[in-house]
Amino acid sequence: MILPEEFNQNWDVSKNGPLLKFSYEGLKNTSFSDELKQFLSIGGLPETPPPYLEFTSSQSSFKPITSVFDMPEEYQKYWLLGSTGSGDPICIVENKESIVFLNNGDDYKEVFINSSLNQFAECILLFSEMIDKAIEINGEDAFIDNDIPESLINWLKEQLERVDSNCIKEGCFWDIEIESLYE
Structure with a gap:
């Protein structure tokens, strides 16, 4: 944590x-x-x-x-x-x-x-890191254009689960956010 x-x-x-x-x-x-x-x-x-x-x-x-x-x-x-x-x-x-x-x-x-708040903060850091990596790969508008490689989305999901296994259960906030990245 x-x-x-x-x-x-x-x-x-x-x-x-x-x-x-x-x-x-x-x-x-x-x-x-x-x-x-x-x-x-x-x-x-x-x-x-x-x-x-x-x-x-x-x-x-x-x-x-x-x-x-x-x-x-x-x-x-x-x-x-x-x-x-x-x-x-x-x-x-x-x-x-x-x-x-x-x-x-x-x-x-x-x-x-x-x-916990600690886990929330760490998940925010991971989401920011995912955006940075997507920008490196697909350019400055990668997040805005929802142009995020599936491998990066999978990496984020694994990292979020490592931090707080409850946070990616169906219907939870981070699960909803991950699903929106696939759209």
Whole structure:
């Protein structure tokens, strides 16, 4: 599992954009593990990493989604991190510390992303690496044009499974992203 310091070293800020870090002081009174708090404060999250994720809105505050959006109390266990390219909220589940998105097109049904924040960060790095390799092979617009060699998609799938075997199960976020690369 990737450590926050390793994530910082491996994320190319000049090419992929800044990392947003949360104040450890601001996280102190949450019930999350020290490991998660350290990752958010030392490693942080990329502002707008692939595949079309956004964490810019989450830097100012890390709160339950119910304090940001008007949602039923049953959603209080979800802490907002950012959003997917479709505008679905990406959250940390309070007691499990797993990463999910809430599908706004399906009554905010929970969709699994990763088992931990560390694994989520590592999967983002792998996806970025896949894009870089596709660009090397098929040119600057390879990702935009969905011109990614099948061997590279298979490599990504194997790497994601190595990091978190649960993340590529059918219907999970990374499985959906991999399937879209085949289209």
